[in-house]
Amino acid sequence: MNAGTLSVTRYLVPLGVFAALVVLLGIGLKLDPRAVPSPLIDKPAPHFELPQLHDPGKTFSEKEMVGKVWLLNVWASWCVTCREEHPVLTDLAKSGIAPLYGLNYKDRRQDALAWLKGLGDPYQLSVSDIDGRVAIDYGVYGVPETYVIDKRGVIRYKRIGPVTPEIVQQKIIPLVTELSRG
Amino acid sequence: MGRAFVLAFLLLLAAAAWGREAAPAAENPQLEQRMMALAAELRCLVCQNQSIADSNADLAKDLRQQIREKLAQGQSEGDIIDYLVARYGDFVLYRPPFKLTTLALWLGPLILLVAGLIALFYRLARRRAAAEVELSEAERARAALLLGSPDEVDQR
The missing domain is CATH 1.20.5 (Single alpha-helices involved in coiled-coils or other helix-helix interfaces)
Incomplete structure (x- = not known):
């Protein structure tokens, strides 16, 4: 062992360790700690039967959608991000790529109706989950959340947080197209 | 005089009958203790550095209520943990399982x-x-x- 290689390793090793740490922490900074992988992906959508928002006398269940690829969006009138997401959902619904249904989460009926009246209603229909039980079955923890459910009633994609035009273009449209074909 | 005093005393007692017993903090303190012990092991997903027991987020309150009901129905702690993991993933556990x-x-x-x-x-x-x-x-x-x-x- 001569002095030359000794001094090189003496400086290179800590430098390498430091560089590795910087890279590791840099990646860590870019990760979103709220994006928790959902265990519900590729699992059957949990069963619900809830009163419809516009017509509480009638109910709606995920079973009625078997045979169709559809989108379920969890929203609430008190949710600020939902307001931000609303125009994206409106465009998505207009494109007619897949029917969009709403799960109105822990809301007051009159508030929810006023919200849809004011902003426009992109949903085929919404159901009222007043006590949030169904949302818990769907693993909801931050409104808005959006699910893509396939023809067999299996959850194929979940978006936690607002759907953006990029997500519509890059994730939802390709996935729905593929699922509709199969 | 003595009678009037007794009457007044009895009237005071009658007034006390209107008062009600303070509602207990929980219907079943033992169940509440089990619920809190379990909730302390579970992460609140809304405010991730708090447990479901600590958090005041609406979701944490709802989940505490769910745990309470499930314990009252006689489900075990393990059943309830499985129930939550099925919905929220291993991330809810403060003690993650040992797997790949x-x-x-x-x-x-x-x-x-x-x-x-x-x-x-x-x-x-x-x-x-x-x-x-x-x-x-x-x-x-x-x-x-x-x-x-x-x-x-x-x-x-």
């Missing part, structure tokens, strides 16, 4: 420790080997010259 995806989490510190110890022993061994190098006759003589008289060198 958590291998680095569980073994990472141990691997670092072992690697550190190996590096330490390696270095120490090398330092000892370096210290045990024998001096040649010529080097000895030169050292003695530099340090002073040979006697002093021998005394060291």
Whole structure:
């Protein structure tokens, strides 16, 4: 062992360790700690039967959608991000790529109706989950959340947080197209 | 006089009958204790650095209520943990299970420790080997010259 290689390793090793740490922490900074992988992906959508928002006398269940690829969006009138997401959902619904249904989460009926009246209603229909039980079955923890459910009633994609035009273009449209074909 | 006093006293008692017993903090304190013990093991997903027991988020309150109901129905702690993991994933557990995806989490510190110890022993061994190098006759003589008289060198 001569002095030359000794001094090189003496400086290179800590430098390498430091560089590795910087890279590791840099990646860590870019990760979103709220994006928790959902265990519900590729699992059957949990069963619900809830009163419809516009017509509480009638109910709606995920079973009625078997045979169709559809989108379920969890929203609430008190949710600020939902307001931000609303125009994206409106465009998505207009494109007619897949029917969009709403799960109105822990809301007051009159508030929810006023919200849809004011902003426009992109949903085929919404159901009222007043006590949030169904949302818990769907693993909801931050409104808005959006699910893509396939023809067999299996959850194929979940978006936690607002759907953006990029997500519509890059994730939802390709996935729905593929699922509709199969 | 005495009668009036008794009457007044009885009237006061009657007034007390209107008051109601304070509602208990929980209907079943033992159940509440089990619920809180379990909730303390579970992460609140809304405010991720708090447990479901600590958090005041609406979701945490709802989940506490769910746990309470399920315990009252006679479900075990394990059943309830399975129920929540099925919905929110292992992330709700403050003690994650040992499996393939958590291998680095569980073994990472141990691997670092072992690697550190190996590096330490390696270095120490090398330092000892370096210290045990024998001096040649010529080097000895030169050292003695530099340090002073040979006697002093021998005394060291």
